Amino acid sequence: MAGFHAAASLQRPGPEGGPACEAMPMAVPNPLARAQYLLAAHNFRQLPPDGGFEVAFAGRSNAGKSSALNALCQQNALARVSKTPGRTQQLVFFDIPPTTDRFLVDLPGYGYAKVPQDLQAHWQAFLDGYFGSRQALRGLVVVMDIRHPLKDYDRQMLGYAVQRGLPAHALLTKADKLSRGAQGNALLAVRRELSSAFGDTVSVQTFSGESKLGVEEARAVVARWLEL
Ligand code: GDP
Numbered sequence: 001m002a003g004f005h006a007a008a009s010l011q012r013p014g015p016e017g018g019p020a021c022e023a024m025p026m027a028v029p030n031p032l033a034r035a036q037y038l039l040a041a042h043n044f045r046q047l048p049p050d051g052g053f054e055v056a057f058a059g060r061s062n063a064g065k066s067s068a069l070n071a072l073c074q075q076n077a078l079a080r081v082s083k084t085p086g087r088t089q090q091l092v093f094f095d096i097p098p099t100t101d102r103f104l105v106d107l108p109g110y111g112y113a114k115v116p117q118d119l120q121a122h123w124q125a126f127l128d129g130y131f132g133s134r135q136a137l138r139g140l141v142v143v144m145d146i147r148h149p150l151k152d153y154d155r156q157m158l159g160y161a162v163q164r165g166l167p168a169h170a171l172l173t174k175a176d177k178l179s180r181g182a183q184g185n186a187l188l189a190v191r192r193e194l195s196s197a198f199g200d201t202v203s204v205q206t207f208s209g210e211s212k213l214g215v216e217e218a219r220a221v222v223a224r225w226l227e228l
Pocket of ligand 1: 059064065
């Protein structure tokens with residue numbers, strides 16, 4: 001009972017005689033937790049109106065992009081929709097109620113160079129056009145396995161953002177698979193390479209969808225770009 005009274009003494013009365021609230025540190029609210037599937041687009045006509053703010057997510061297949069999106073949004077299955085047949089070749093949009101003009105955009109996990117011949121021209125035009133002209137695009141997150149960073153696809157996507165003058169943020173995910181020392185070494189090596197290839201517009205951090213390492217740092221970047 002002594003424990004109960006000690007806990008009770010930490011409580012303040014709620015407003016207007018409402019329920020008491022505990023004097024615990026406030027958890028930072030996560031605006032991305034409200035993200036929900038909106039649509040999948042295979043061409044420009046299917047994109048939502050270009051009047052808001054959006055952040056695109058790119059990553060090679062199996063890099064850990066879905067797990068990263070789920071961790072950022074504190075949802076277990078949000079990004080599963082991007083993996084359903086047909087959608088792997090589409091831009092998948094998630095909106096963030098109650099806003100109607102803030103989007104997370106899940107890009108397909110391969111560059112147009114890897115797409116079968118007949119889709120190549122379509123994808124080249126679509127991705128070039130999307131990165132080149134989409135006014136709502138505020139930044140790019142590139143998800144890379146910390147053990148296999150900066151492959152051609154990653155450089156291609158980062159190049160798109162940098163050419164357009166947009167900031168990019170790299171997540172070195174699956175960091176839980178490496179020791180702390182190896183994580184630090186990988187981070188330094190990637191930071192050095194990014195800086196020589198792209199200048200100072202690309203930031204980088206370690207991340208894990210599994211252990212949740214770095215989730216708040218990454219979420220803060222995305223929320224800032226979306227002005228949430
Ligand atoms: P995607 O194809 O890029 O969307 O990759 P997924 O998010 O589906 O992840 C691919 C595989 O890597 C799955 O088996 C995940 O469980 C695993 N995975 C993803 N993120 C992490 C992580 O941070 N740590 C570990 N250990 N495994 C991860």
